[in-house]
Amino acid sequence: MPRLFSLFFLFVFYACSQSSDAYLKKGKELMQQGKTREAIEFINTAIEKNTSNAEAFNLRAVAYYELKEFPNALLDFGQAIKLQPQSYRPYFNRALLYTDENRLDSAFADYNKAATFAPDTADVFLNRGQLLVLMERHTEAIADFEKATRLDANNKQAWYNLGNTYYRQKDFKKATLAFRQTVKLDAQYGKAFYGLGLAQWYDGEKDLGCTNLKQASNLGYGDAGTALAQFCQ
Template sequence: MRILSTICLSLLLLACSSDADSWLQEAKSRLQKGETVSAKEAIKKALEKNPGLAEAYNLQGVIAFQEKSWVEARTNYQKAIELKPSLYTAQLNLGALEMEQGQWKAALAPTEAAVKLQPDSSAAYLQRGIVHAALGKSDAAVADFTQSISKNAKEINALYNRGNIYFQQEKYALANQDFESCVQIDPSFSKGFYAMGLSYYKVNEKEKACFALQQAQKLKYPGAKEAVENLCN
């Protein structure tokens, strides 16, 4: 009889878990459609079925982040991590929240946890690179951006940020390579053209500099018009 009861209980728990996962998927679907209110209701249903569903708290945090409810977002991300420390998205999201708040030192630990959990994630290395750059650790930032690019050759933000560091270090040839890669990947990437223009100007390649700045101007990048007038006329 005890064995039968245990089996029945196990089946019940599996059924509840399945129901909770279904509600969680429904919440994700509704959120993708921009239906925030109904997404929240679906998350509530998921947590009623399974109060220990870390992914539901993480998604609740995502919604709070979108609504700029920072305290609520942090509470939900931390709850998700408490329930499931191996949840990569919650670690990455908590890091992003701290970054949004300008808490760069606090952002480092969860972002590093995300890197360890998903060592093949381009996004995790990109995020840690941005944190390192903000903390003044340029070499570590370059290493992370390089890793991000190695995982995804079209990671335009890693290329742009690495190019910016090279520019600050007066390594203009390397900076130009990264900025050129940016605009090849996305010809509408206006700040890439602007940065490339300034970088080429630094090495007295005025023709290339002005072409890039004019492209930035066409794309209406702030400051590009003035740069063309000051540097190219």
């Protein structure tokens, strides 16, 4: 019993000595391990120790978002913004939530804020571009995807989305260029080979198109088989 008692006091002393940032760090680690509910307990303590810790409110909001507890997430995103109004992260993260709720205008407003505060962050423009596609504002989406590729030339998702949006606009030459860059960055990206093959086929490069459709099929992209049967027999 005395041993248990002394261990208890050691734990209490350790817990009391930890800073808000230490609990926040532990919360991040648990979230990376997929232990979101457990992470919230540590983030709660981080906030109790420092009620002005904007990063902790943002992280707890992300945790609630992952758990689909959207009202709690919105409250915490709002508090993070109140505490640190020029940080792009809570705007960026809240935009994801608004998109899930189909509140596209609200999401767009938050991405605009994020772009103002983080004009050199490629993912802001990638995500805003994806939202603009949902809003059927394809010309603006292309501008955002192009900016994302300029900011991060190795962002394969930005290149893929750029190619896909050009393809929807029937600009097959530009779609081909973007898809080529995508597969250069990831030679296992079957969906990108599929897009590249279709863009080339419609641009008159039928043999090259069929070659890339075959590659998409070899990589396991299901729709490629249908396209091969339709275009390459």
